[in-house]
Amino acid sequence: MVIIxxxxxxxxxxxxxxxxxxxxGVTALVDPSAERRAAVAALLGAQDVVHAEEPSPDLVRDAVVVLAxxxxxxxxxxxxxxxxxxxxxxxKPLVSRTEDAPEVLExxxxADTHLVPVHNWLYDPAVAELGARVASGWLGELRSMSYYHHTTGPFAGAWAHRPLWRADDPGGCLADLGYHACYLVGAVVGRPTGIEVSASTRTAGVLTSARVVLRTATGVDCRVAVSWSAARPEFRIRxxxxRATAEVGDDGVLTLHRDGxxxxxxxPAGFPVAYRRFYHDVADRVRHAPDYxxxxxxxxxxxxxxxAIAGAPRREERSAR
Incomplete structure (x- = not known):
């Protein structure tokens, strides 16, 4: 495995x-920063790995590559x-612009290369059980789904050149947090077919809060509310x-309401739990022919x-980012 x-x-x-x-087994770490490569090598307990600033064809040939x-x-x-x-x-995202997709997919x-997007919330144990109960019909006929994800600001990365690069993307919190809602809706309710923005706020041209409605092929709508400007973090899927209602948070608790x-x-909850389950799935996938x-x-x-970003109202907050 090569981590880029x-x-x-x-x-x-x-x-x-x-x-x-x-x-x-990780065989190579690729990053312009020697400090970051050393930190990840220490985390993995992998001292005998190749270190490189840039990827090369020989380095990644026939390897499972993590593009992070x-x-x-x-x-x-x-x-x-x-x-x-x-x-x-x-x-996420697999491609930043749809115009880049044909070249990537082709x-x-x-080359018969597997493309595996990291849709990590699908591997969260509580979310996975929620999806299984929906699929089994335990909730009855689906009526609605909501996704609520508020944070106090954009996630700060370790890229020394632009640690807050997410805050430079005009899509802001919608591109960052709303992305997860789309694949969750696809897995739980049905394929998204359209999106409508009902309210949004921009700061310096970047979306810092948004409310949207995702339309699906099954006719069940999903309401999505995301924000980078909340007083406190909150995550909830409902x-x-x-016959029943189910709610899940990021604490691993699935709450079920049925028959009074x-x-x-x-x-179990947290990134390592979900990603470990994800990598078990990846290991199984690469044993078979690629599925795109x-x-x-x-x-x-x-x-x-x-x-959604193009259609979002352009109401600006007065405070500067």
Missing amino acids: GCGRIVELAHGPALRRAAGF SPSPLRSELMGRVVSHARAVVVE GAYS VVGS RTDELRH CDATAAVLITRLMEE
Whole structure:
């Protein structure tokens, strides 16, 4: 395995998960910063790995590549590895612009390279049980879904050149937090087919809060509220059915309301837990022929994000970012 980008998400999620996940051994770390490479090597307990500032075809050939670099660098780096790697595990988004998708997908198709977007919330144990209960019909006929994710600011990365690069993206909190809502809706309710912005706030041209409605192929709408300007962090998913309601937070608690009774089911939570489950899935996937369903879904999410960002009202906050 080759890790490209030794930033905060590798430190908090990939590294702790890979340290305990079976089936993968990290052979190379790629990052312009020697300090970041050393920190991740120490985290992994992998001292005998190749260190490189840039990826090369020989370095990634037939390897499982984790592409965890900042989004502004994603397309260029993807173009350099997709035709040589056995698989590319990609932090969101798969592509930053839909116009980049054909080249990425064709490169993967022609080389039989697996493209695996990191849709990590699908591997959270409480969220996974929520999805399983919906799929089994336990909630009855689906009526609605809501996704609520508020933070106190954009996630600070370790890229010395631009640690707050997320705050430079006009999509802001919608591109960052709202992305997760799209793949969760696709897994739990049905394929998203459209997006409508009902309210939004921009600071210096960047979306810092947004409320949107995701339309789906099943006719069940999902209401999404995301923000980088909340007084305190909060994460909640709620699914309403004709027989029951289910709610899940980021603390691993799945709360079920049915027949006048409330039950709380507690699960392990946190990045390392979800990413460890994710890597078990990756290990299984690369044993088989590539399946590009998740990759095409990720491209759809980028298109939906572009539509929403372009259509969001341009009300500006008075305070500067």
